[in-house]
Amino acid sequence: MASVDKFTHEAMASMLRHNDRMTAEPSNVDIDPERNKLNYSFELDHGGLTDFEYYKQLIDSKYIYGRGSRREDQAVTGCGWVVTAPKEICGDAVKEREFFQGVFDFVSDRYGKENIINNAVHYDEAGEPHIHIVFCPVTKLDHDKVRFKTVSTKEAVKLESGRYEFGFRFKLDENGQKIQLRNYARMSDYYEEKISANDVLNKIELKNFHYDLQKYLDANGIEGKVITGKTGGVNFTVKELKEFTEKTGLRLDEVKEIQGDRSLLESYVEQHAKIADFEVLLSEKNAVIESLRNEIMAKDNTLDISSSMKEELLYKDKQIRELSRIFSDRERQIAATADANLNLQKKIREMELSLAAKQQALDRANDKIQTLESEKTIESSQKNRESEWGHSAGTWGDRSQSTGWGTTNIEEEKNW
Template sequence: MAHAEKFTKGAIFGIANHIERKTENHSNEDIDISRTKDNYSLLNDNSDLITRLNNRLEEVHVYNRKDVNVMVDWVVTLPNELKGATQEQQREFFSNTHDFLVNRYGGLKNVVSSEIHVDETTPHLHFAFIPVVFDEKRQQERVQANKVIDRAELRVFHDDLHKYLLEKIPGIYQQGILNDKTIPVSNVAEIKKMDKQIKDEIKIKKETLKEVTAYKNPKKEFDKIIDNSSRSILGLVQLSKEDLSKVSEIILGAEKSTVIHTNYRKKTDKEIAGLKRENKAYGLALGKEQAKSNNLWLENHSVNNELDSLKQDKAQQDKNIRMYGYLTNVDIQETLKSLTPVETETLEILDSMRNKTFKSTRPNLIHAKEVFEKLPATSRLYKTTRQVLEKVKNALDQLAQKVQRSKPRL
């Protein structure tokens, strides 16, 4: 089963942290951090999602709007039939799925992430890419997600991937994408049980049908009667009353067996046809329940990713508010654009000094002193920094005195 989700620039930071596991605080309870070390990437360029994304966006045209989707993430789950497969076979499935997606969406230049997560309930692939199309009129590449991932694409995607995997890894993959059984639901077990009962009943009916006959071997019975018979002077076969009665029974039994066989055959054929229809109906019901369950899992996975993203954004915003609280009567967004590198570093240090252990660490104090002394008098932070600088110097002096007192006397 596979599911696609589109992301704007503002949502990239959060989903990148989730995909690349850059935080240990996950809202998704399915994540087992003890197994996170077993996750792996199918990209071997020693880069990360954000870097790849920014580098590629510099090469293509993208509208400067907040609502533009600049990335698509396909989540492809491991089919149930491969749950018991070896790690190598599972890797083969994901590797071939990766190749299919790379070729489908413009090559590796558009791929920003291809990560396999095995630390959740269901192993799955996160394949993130930039949806790029070529504008014939302007003769340039541009980002346009609604043309790359549209309804037509979603209609044929699963079938195309299914056929590709059947061709590439027939020894491993058989039916997973179209008839996926990855996530069990409460009534699936009941449907499977009924399905087995129907198949068993069909088997019993067929076996019973073969056994419906008066004599399993009428010819053998006739041969025995002939052997026991005698001939008259004229060469006619003479039968005893007992043998004659047996012949009569064979003939009547054969006729009766034929009638029973014919009637039973009609009845059984009708029952088998009915059972097959029921079996097909249960199969369709099973497929719908499993598809519904998979969709719920993917939706839950997507919601958890979005929650992680929102938490990351909030943390960054809280930090900005703290940092720029040292500046009065300013617009934070405008200030972000106008700050010099020294002013930015100054604010970072001022925010870090909220930590109680900061002042007790000599390298931190020395670094703060050096940065604060670089700040020009024209900066809006100058007055505040002068006051803090005195405290930093005093803290350094106190540390020096403690060291001096702790030295042994000669």
């Protein structure tokens, strides 16, 4: 028989001390210190860290809902399975160790050996020997599930490790789009895995644990029955088992027949096991129904969209055709304008060439005019100089008309 328990951060520290028998004055009076030496555990690779140090390192690397707030203190960060050795193998040390090794390997594979914090096989308590396996409930963090509104389904999904998780679907708006949460936990963006006991140890997982463990033991040739017909795979907590023992003074395997060959307890547990089977079957059926319902909803949404948007789509189509016609006209106008622009550009280039030729002719004419004016100026200057020279020569030849030195000399001669 197996039982399960869950621990907060504070309870984890106490549980680890209890398993390793590090409590000075244990509250469990059924512990016999003289038998502590019979206890043992299976090796774990924690890289040289203590179990509690490894546990703290592990939870620090995973997302926890409410991290940094009061919710974190209340969060379940550890879980533990307690599996008791079956009566038929008790007293055989070899078979007991094989059984506990098989249970340890099964739990390690199912929840991840890297998530196992502590394990201990106890022989020093009252009752049959049992193994404690403490682990962190780690699972994959779906970022879309954190960011968008979701609805849990009754569909149970079996993971590669063998354990079960419930499925979910996204809430959709009237357009069939996922509805985003206004304020999602943005701290989750930095993690790929989360710690969630509700996801890891859900109802379907607990119902299947005993059956899957028994299959594992049988497949590996390990003796020991965890399903006997008396327990039926029912998960009692450690507290419930202790209360039962305190009230009756008996363990479950010591209950005597009360009515016929069955006790009332066996009858109840047997019925409970059948109910568990039906619940698993019902879960599978619900998964099929949920899948069909989703398909119907998708089709209904498609039909609703088709009927409600038909007129709008026709109107949009008409608008598109009209816009296409307008665009065609505009394209033709643009093409015609482009041709006209080309013709204008051609004429402008011709005019520019003509103007350039005329400008060149005008420049040559201006040069010629300047040359002629320069020649005319030179010729006029030469004529003026010639005129001045002729006038001077007549004056020098006619002495009688001179009032200069010639006249003076004559008069001087006359005076003498």
